[in-house]
Amino acid sequence: MADRHLEPDTPELRARWGTFAWTKENAAKVKEIIARYPAGRQRSAVMPLLDLAQRQVGAETNTQGWLPLPVMEYVATQLEMPIIRVVEVATFYFMYNLVPVGKFHVQVCGTTPCMLRGSDAIMAACKKRGMEKGHTTEDGLWTLTEVECMGNCASAPMVQINDDNYEDLTAERLDAVLDALAAGKMPKAGTQEPGRHTVEPLGGPTSLKDMVKANHDYRKEW
Amino acid sequence: MPKVTVDGVELEVPAGATVLQACEMAGKEIPRFCYHERLSIAGNCRMCLVEVKPGPPKPQASCALPAAEGQEIRTDSPMVKKAREGVMEFLLINHPLDCPICDQGGECDLQDQSVAYGRGASRYDENKRAVTEKYMGPLIKTVMTRCIHCTRCVRFSEEIAGVDEIGALYRGEAMQITTYLEKAAAHELSANVIDLCPVGALTSRPYAFEARPWELKKTLSIDVSDAVGSNIRLDSRGREVLRILPRINDDVNEEWLSDKGRYQVDGLTRRRLDRPWIRRDGKLVAATWDEAFTAVAKVNPGKSVAVVAGDMVDCETMFAAKALAGALGSKLLEGRQTGLDYDCSNLAAVNFNSTIAGVENADAVLIVGSHVRWEAPLVNTRLRKAVKRGAKVFVVGPEWDATYPVTNLGNDLTVLDKLPKDAADALKNAQRPAIILGGAALGKGALGSALALAEKYKLVREDWNGFNVLHMAAARMGGLMLGYAQKGGIADLVKAKPKLLISLGADEVDYTRFADSIVVYIGHHGDKGAHAADIILPAAAFSEKAGTYVNTEGRVQFADQAVFAPGDAREDWTILRALADALGVNVGFDSFAELRGAMTRAVPVLGNEGLASYGALPKAEKAKASGTIEAYPIKDFYLTNPIARASETMQRCSAELLHGEHFAEAAE
Numbered sequence: 058m059a060d061r062h063l064e065p066d067t068p069e070l071r072a073r074w075g076t077f078a079w080t081k082e083n084a085a086k087v088k089e090i091i092a093r094y095p096a097g098r099q100r101s102a103v104m105p106l107l108d109l110a111q112r113q114v115g116a117e118t119n120t121q122g123w124l125p126l127p128v129m130e131y132v133a134t135q136l137e138m139p140i141i142r143v144v145e146v147a148t149f150y151f152m153y154n155l156v157p158v159g160k161f162h163v164q165v166c167g168t169t170p171c172m173l174r175g176s177d178a179i180m181a182a183c184k185k186r187g188m189e190k191g192h193t194t195e196d197g198l199w200t201l202t203e204v205e206c207m208g209n210c211a212s213a214p215m216v217q218i219n220d221d222n223y224e225d226l227t228a229e230r231l232d233a234v235l236d237a238l239a240a241g242k243m244p245k246a247g248t249q250e251p252g253r254h255t256v257e258p259l260g261g262p263t264s265l266k267d268m269v270k271a272n273h274d275y276r277k278e279w
Numbered sequence: 280m281p282k283v284t285v286d287g288v289e290l291e292v293p294a295g296a297t298v299l300q301a302c303e304m305a306g307k308e309i310p311r312f313c314y315h316e317r318l319s320i321a322g323n324c325r326m327c328l329v330e331v332k333p334g335p336p337k338p339q340a341s342c343a344l345p346a347a348e349g350q351e352i353r354t355d356s357p358m359v360k361k362a363r364e365g366v367m368e369f370l371l372i373n374h375p376l377d378c379p380i381c382d383q384g385g386e387c388d389l390q391d392q393s394v395a396y397g398r399g400a401s402r403y404d405e406n407k408r409a410v411t412e413k414y415m416g417p418l419i420k421t422v423m424t425r426c427i428h429c430t431r432c433v434r435f436s437e438e439i440a441g442v443d444e445i446g447a448l449y450r451g452e453a454m455q456i457t458t459y460l461e462k463a464a465a466h467e468l469s470a471n472v473i474d475l476c477p478v479g480a481l482t483s484r485p486y487a488f489e490a491r492p493w494e495l496k497k498t499l500s501i502d503v504s505d506a507v508g509s510n511i512r513l514d515s516r517g518r519e520v521l522r523i524l525p526r527i528n529d530d531v532n533e534e535w536l537s538d539k540g541r542y543q544v545d546g547l548t549r550r551r552l553d554r555p556w557i558r559r560d561g562k563l564v565a566a567t568w569d570e571a572f573t574a575v576a577k578v579n580p581g582k583s584v585a586v587v588a589g590d591m592v593d594c595e596t597m598f599a600a601k602a603l604a605g606a607l608g609s610k611l612l613e614g615r616q617t618g619l620d621y622d623c624s625n626l627a628a629v630n631f632n633s634t635i636a637g638v639e640n641a642d643a644v645l646i647v648g649s650h651v652r653w654e655a656p657l658v659n660t661r662l663r664k665a666v667k668r669g670a671k672v673f674v675v676g677p678e679w680d681a682t683y684p685v686t687n688l689g690n691d692l693t694v695l696d697k698l699p700k701d702a703a704d705a706l707k708n709a710q711r712p713a714i715i716l717g718g719a720a721l722g723k724g725a726l727g728s729a730l731a732l733a734e735k736y737k738l739v740r741e742d743w744n745g746f747n748v749l750h751m752a753a754a755r756m757g758g759l760m761l762g763y764a765q766k767g768g769i770a771d772l773v774k775a776k777p778k779l780l781i782s783l784g785a786d787e788v789d790y791t792r793f794a795d796s797i798v799v800y801i802g803h804h805g806d807k808g809a810h811a812a813d814i815i816l817p818a819a820a821f822s823e824k825a826g827t828y829v830n831t832e833g834r835v836q837f838a839d840q841a842v843f844a845p846g847d848a849r850e851d852w853t854i855l856r857a858l859a860d861a862l863g864v865n866v867g868f869d870s871f872a873e874l875r876g877a878m879t880r881a882v883p884v885l886g887n888e889g890l891a892s893y894g895a896l897p898k899a900e901k902a903k904a905s906g907t908i909e910a911y912p913i914k915d916f917y918l919t920n921p922i923a924r925a926s927e928t929m930q931r932c933s934a935e936l937l938h939g940e941h942f943a944e945a946a947e
């Protein structure tokens with residue numbers, strides 16, 4: 058993840074994104090977002106606005122979206138803040154893409170719990186489909202990134218694709234998810250383990266069993 | 280006033296003090312990198328860890344912890360020692376061991392503190408990280424691999440300079456300090472980040488690989504690039520001043536220095552006048568001192584002498600020239616080279632009465648005809664502080680980027696007689712209202728109506744004097760105190776048609792008006808004045824002579840001599856003393872001490888370091904403001920005086936930062 062970098066400032070980049078402006082719907086949203094903060098503190102809205110900008114870029118390019126420099130400048134001008142402060146925010150958070158990505162941004166967690174539960178196999182499955190870490194596939198569909206802990210350790214291993222998490226994966230389950238996405242379907246987000254709803258223990262509760270039926274007062278038993 | 284115990288010693292600290300400040304008050308040294316008295320607290324270097332009870336059983340960052348009643352602070356416990364060693368080891372993990380080729384070596388906080396508080400050896404044998412260099416302009420050289428991310432430079436440009444252009448991109452191990460798209464840091468105080476940088480990440484580009492700090496002779500001096508009179512230190516080796524650094528003086532420059540004051544230093548060795556020159560048949564020909572003095576004697580001016588003083592001369596030189604003119608029977612002295620003729624009968628009316636440090640307490644400021652950011656960058660930082668405390672600022676004159684919000688009242692000076700409602704209300708309701716009058720306003724004769732305005736809005740109150748005139752020349756206040764002011768300005772000199780015009784480094788004068796006079800130029804640079812001169816007597820620059828300077832607030836300050844003038848050039852007063860002999864008069868001093876004695880007898884306040892008192896403001900006479908301010912006197916911040924114009928660094932700054940020229944960078 059340390060190899061994040063800004064897309065170079067080229068005339069082509071300026072030509073493509075120099076005329077960026079909010080769409081009608083987004084302009085209304087922007088107004089609403091800025092109104093959430095006290096007058097004069099409008100720069101607090103920088104993070105939601107960058108997110109919105111990234112989504113709009115995504116919609117325009119049919120990808121997950123990213124933040125070209127002219128777009129950041131557009132947000133900076135709107136919020137009347139120095140551009141360097143906007144770039145600081147955008148480079149700090151990994152959810153902002155600094156370079157173009159594909160339609161689906163596959164972020165595989167490789168931190169210890171996921172690794173112990175088999176993230177290596179997940180990564181291998183991704184690579185088998187032609188993905189390469191830090192690159193976008195030629196068909197523009199997939200961008201693969203290895204990320205650090207996403208907080209889904211109880212249902213490891215997991216993958217985040219655009220706005221959704223897919224958990225309890227195996228190579229086959231991941232393939233099913235990716236196939237569905239490629240086919241334009243929306244696979245079920247969350248755990249992929251049949252019968253599991255969220256992150257409850259597999260095979261029923263192991264503690265506080267009396268709580269399953271009704272509210273049980275354990276205090277007498279301490 | 281909480282009472283705390285530092286290493287067993289109980290002491291009382293001011294409310295709001297931090298634990299670090301409490302430790303300092305107890306005489307304990309706390310190592311630090313990110314903490315700086317004049318910047319906001321960041322708390323990210325973790326070097327200032329101390330043990331504090333009550334509190335969690337772990338070391339605490341003392342810079343960000345408020346001192347509270349009953350705290351027991353230890354700075355000498357094993358826990359603190361171990362914590363410092365640990366932080367130091369982490370800081371050094373990615374810091375290159377390139378001290379032998381680093382310009383910060385010898386004056387590096389990291390070097391000093393790793394010797395004092397570090398472990399002595401590293402246990403790290405992975406690869407160190409490397410960071411690409413960032414371009415930050417012609418003054419700042421960057422070696423970003425050395426950066427320890429204290430963010431002092433980021434905080435300085437945001438808080439003090441008011442130009443948000445340096446930032447910390449990415450995060451964690453990948454963090455990098457840079458300007459947006461590596462554009463040059465373009466403001467007048469940018470080079471102060473070099474002093475602030477505790478390591479060798481930001482170093483001085485013009486001074487790169489010039490010298491080591493321990494080789495340098497340090498001389499205390501006064502900056503002459505503007506009228507602020509910043510306290511500086513000249514670092515010289517042999518016959519050359521290699522760099523200029525600011526000294527701390529909270530009343531004047533705090534610890535900052537404008538880029539011009541700092542980097543015009545290389546102009547001191549270029550385009551110098553190092554021998555006398557005499558104009559023969561319209562051409563300047565090199566001569567000896569004897570020939571030059573004979574040539575002056577041959578003019579035989581009698582009483583028909585006038586002296587015009589330049590912007591950078593010291594009081595001693597001006598007094599010596601005054602004594603010479605007086606001995607010849609002339610009182611034609613003038614220092615306002617560009618033709619200003621404001622009334623100088625009461626110096627309180629042309630002084631920065633609020634004082635530079637005081638103006639930051641103002642709560643409503645009216646700036647009339649002054650581009651403060653260029654005319655006195657360090658006064659602008661004070662005004663910025665005032666605005667941060669809630670002051671309202673109004674500007675009469677063309678717009679300029681002040682780095683703080685201002686209300687522009689247009690260019691028309693008649694607005695002074697009838698201020699618009701918001702400005703009038705702000706001045707009326709202010710506790711400490713102030714007006715700052717600049718050269719552009721003085722040039723339009725706005726002094727009278729400004730005084731009337733001062734009376735109307737009661738700018739002078741008990742414990743507060745809000746009437747300020749901001750000068751641009753280091754010599755101005757001293758010159759006015761010594762009588763370098765004619766009623767009609769320099770026009771009076773022109774009218775008198777002097778046979779002999781002595782020019783003390785005056786480079787802004789229109790010498791075509793003195794076509795019939797023999798112009799003797801006593802100065803140090805081959806600039807405009809020397810081009811127009813008939814006889815050139817090479818003199819010393821400010822670094823080559825001791826002298827007294829009075830800044831725009833009337834603060835008398837002394838500068839020392841760092842090096843000797845080049846070639847045949849001599850100190851100014853010796854030239855004037857020899858001229859007296861050549862012209863056959865007696866000026867009454869034979870040594871510098873005698874000269875200074877005579878000067879302090881004539882103007883006693885020049886003998887005392889500190890603020891001179893000019894008494895009360897004169898009663899305002901009926902005056903009507905008129906005219907519009909079309910432009911400010913300073914057209915190019917980096918090239919305002921002959922030293923700066925001779926400086927390659929300043930020329931490049933002007934070309935690159937003001938005129939947008941591009942310079943290809945040499946590959947390393």
